[in-house]
Amino acid sequence: MNHAHEALSVLMQQENNMKTWLAWGVMALCWSLFQAGESRAATAGYQCASCHGTTSEVLPAKHIKKNDFSGCFACHVTGRPAGTLAGMLHGRHLSAATVNPETCKGCHPAASGGVISLSADGGKKVRETDLPDLAQKTGNWLKSDTLSHAHRNKGVSCGECHTTYDEDDSYNKRCIGCHGSYDVMAKKTAKTRFSRNPHKSHYPTLKCTNCHQSHAGFKDFCATCHGFGFSWPVKAQ
Ligand code: HEC
Ligand code: HEC
Ligand code: HEC
Ligand code: HEC
Ligand code: HEC
Numbered sequence: 001m002n003h004a005h006e007a008l009s010v011l012m013q014q015e016n017n018m019k020t021w022l023a024w025g026v027m028a029l030c031w032s033l034f035q036a037g038e039s040r041a042a043t044a045g046y047q048c049a050s051c052h053g054t055t056s057e058v059l060p061a062k063h064i065k066k067n068d069f070s071g072c073f074a075c076h077v078t079g080r081p082a083g084t085l086a087g088m089l090h091g092r093h094l095s096a097a098t099v100n101p102e103t104c105k106g107c108h109p110a111a112s113g114g115v116i117s118l119s120a121d122g123g124k125k126v127r128e129t130d131l132p133d134l135a136q137k138t139g140n141w142l143k144s145d146t147l148s149h150a151h152r153n154k155g156v157s158c159g160e161c162h163t164t165y166d167e168d169d170s171y172n173k174r175c176i177g178c179h180g181s182y183d184v185m186a187k188k189t190a191k192t193r194f195s196r197n198p199h200k201s202h203y204p205t206l207k208c209t210n211c212h213q214s215h216a217g218f219k220d221f222c223a224t225c226h227g228f229g230f231s232w233p234v235k236a237q
């Protein structure tokens, strides 16, 4: 595990890219020497083996020992106690202060054409040029006073709100899928601390994110015309 520690701390310091690439070069060398006799198997897509040898080395005792990610999703999915694999591994490896595109590439390397895969089955992809934005959002998901961080604390990972990681995402559908429509929400906030119920209005199809921005502060959509003073205090943790 020693070389893994060094590799990650170098990645996290991230003083300049040259240093990182140098470190990766050294690591790749160590790894190619070390690789003889180790099977990389299907986890290779995430480069786990470049730092850990085999994943079974770092997983809890009695955990599934397969070197194959397909078996992980029997338990690591939304709504199960194990949590999603992405949420689990991002939480283990990344810190809000140091997260950046290079740390992502530790597990999500760029393929030819600058395409980055975000899932074991290769189905979810982004462009390498999108990585700085993704990394910045991951930073505030890990720790900040935004709604995305409040969700992280409840075990909700990126993939549960996102499909495409751009403006085409159907965020509203996802929010309603977990929380319920305005009818349901209006009942929940019937005893609101405000003079009007924020979920009951003459805008029955308003996007949730018109007020509840996920990676930025709460925004009072109604304020252009009313002085209800809606706010949502999210506590940073
Ligand atoms: C860039 C290097 C790097 C890569 C790539 C990497 N890890 Fe890690 N991982 C680390 C470091 C460093 C730690 C912290 C080790 C410690 O605290 O002893 C760690 C910790 C862990 C832990 C927690 C172990 C414990 O004892 O608490 C698990 C589980 C884990 N990694 C699994 C994975 C899996 C699965 C992958 C592939 C998806 C992966 N890692 C990819 C460097 C890496
Ligand atoms: C039979 C169900 C099951 C399967 C299959 C499974 N896991 Fe887990 N995993 C769990 C549970 C339960 C936890 C504990 C969650 C907790 O303590 O919060 C866990 C925890 C973890 C952790 C966090 C470890 C730590 O140090 O806290 C990682 C990383 C992990 N699993 C990765 C994997 C990977 C990779 C696979 C596939 C090779 C896998 N899991 C397959 C149930 C499973
Ligand atoms: C330690 C390895 C590791 C690191 C480092 C890592 N990821 Fe991941 N990431 C994973 C794994 C494993 C998955 C889950 C794959 C799956 O579900 O098939 C994943 C999935 C994702 C997803 C899909 C989201 C979801 O909830 O399914 C996104 C987006 C993502 N990663 C972004 C990032 C970004 C941005 C960074 C850098 C800030 C990063 N990752 C760093 C291992 C890592
Ligand atoms: C609670 C749901 C939620 C979670 C969890 C979440 N996001 Fe988002 N994300 C959104 C919404 C909604 C937007 C649209 C802008 C806004 O509301 O802040 C967005 C915007 C983005 C964007 C800009 C693209 C756009 O639509 O404008 C990126 C990139 C992104 N998120 C990445 C991530 C990553 C990576 C993670 C996990 C580390 C994550 N998000 C977790 C809901 C979420
Ligand atoms: C995978 C399910 C899931 C999705 C998708 C989801 N949420 Fe949540 N959300 C939760 C859970 C769980 C909590 C914590 C319990 C609660 O307050 O209901 C939560 C909490 C909240 C809270 C209270 C946060 C706080 O300060 O504690 C708000 C507001 C919220 N969600 C809005 C949204 C919006 C807006 C979206 C869409 C961009 C969204 N959620 C998407 C599951 C989800």
Ligand code: HEC
Binding pocket: 175, 176, 179, 180, 181, 182, 185, 188, 189, 191, 192, 193, 194, 198, 199, 206, 207, 208, 209, 210, 211, 212, 220, 221, 222, 230, 231, 232
């Ligand atoms: C007009 C702005 C606005 C819109 C649009 C909006 N909300 Fe809210 N939401 C609020 C305010 C303000 C609160 C806090 C109410 C309070 O504290 O009494 C809140 C609270 C919440 C909570 C926490 C409720 C609790 O149990 O404390 C959730 C979850 C939530 N909203 C989800 C949603 C969803 C889902 C949508 C879209 C269907 C949505 N909101 C649309 C303003 C809005």
Ligand code: HEC
Binding pocket: 196, 197, 198, 199, 200, 201, 202, 203, 206, 221, 222, 223, 224, 225, 226
């Ligand atoms: C473009 C301006 C505009 C926006 C934005 C707007 N309203 Fe209104 N609203 C009005 C007008 C005009 C009336 C009718 C005049 C009145 O009674 O104040 C009204 C009436 C109301 C009423 C009934 C009168 C009252 O004060 O009880 C409620 C409740 C209400 N709006 C809630 C909302 C909520 C909640 C939002 C945000 C989701 C919102 N409105 C956004 C213009 C707006």
